[in-house]
Amino acid sequence: MILRTEDLTMQFGGVTAVDAFNLRVPEGEIISIIGPNGAGKTTVFNMITGTYAPTKGKIFFGDKDITAKNPSQITKAGIARTFQNIRLFKDLTVFENVIIAKHLHLKSNWLQSMFRISGLPSWLSPYPAEEQRFQEETEELLEKLELSDQKDAVSSSLPYGRQRRLEIARALATQPKLLLLDEPAAGMNPQETQELSSFIERLRGEFNLTILLIEHHMDLVMDISKHIYVMEFGLNIAEGAPTEIQENPKVIEAYLGSDD
Ligand SMILES: Nc1ncnc2c1ncn2[C@@H]1O[C@H](COP(=O)(O)OP(=O)(O)OP(=O)(O)O)[C@@H](O)[C@H]1O
Ligand SMILES: [Mg+2]
16 A cells, blocks of 8 residues: 555534544556545545645655655655645646746755746856756656646646646656545546546656546546545445445435435
């Protein structure tokens, strides 16, 4: 297991957003979490990535206890995420968005990040060799994700599906082993959603990733998941292979019934 939680619990005041969740993510697989709005899915991601410290329970990454580490420690350990609502530097180019992700998350020296963000030329960087390496890695990453053609475009000018892809590029810039995708198909049209399915599969292979996915598009989830966890009101009400989940009466009642 690359990721494992033990009785992971998050309470906000009187609300138990996540209730004793036991998640198992085998290395190299695509595992999904589904469930109605407010079920607690994003809160699970927020605990794994250190945004929230769990009220109770533990999180293990490999054999390392990462419970309540801060987001920067989590990134350095090898976990990256995307957000339900796209988070990009809207006025910056595709290339800048990716290279800044490297600077913000992989640098021990904040000064160098500031050099980059303030738009100073790279030869002014206090660490030109590293800057050079970041630039090359960014070029290579954009090439692999088929974003090279748009590398100088301002990110807000991209079509929505491309912005989602750029968000994934930013996550991959930190060279994670485990990638958490929070509703990557949200706002996409049917064609973009369909392309996303093979894109995620390709990512897993090319970057040796394990992927944990939150998604509402059932076609996508059923198509690519090895195993699915279903949450409702903070509880894990079912888990299993896609075919088992589709036939599970509890799931149909909680979720699939209302949607499909
Ligand atoms: N920071 C917070 N403070 C208080 N309550 C919160 C906070 N974050 C989440 N919650 C509550 O926790 C519950 C779970 O929210 P969460 O965002 O994890 O749901 P979700 O399954 O991701 O839903 P969606 O499909 O709508 O994204 C909700 O009742 C939500 O209002
Ligand atoms: Mg959510």
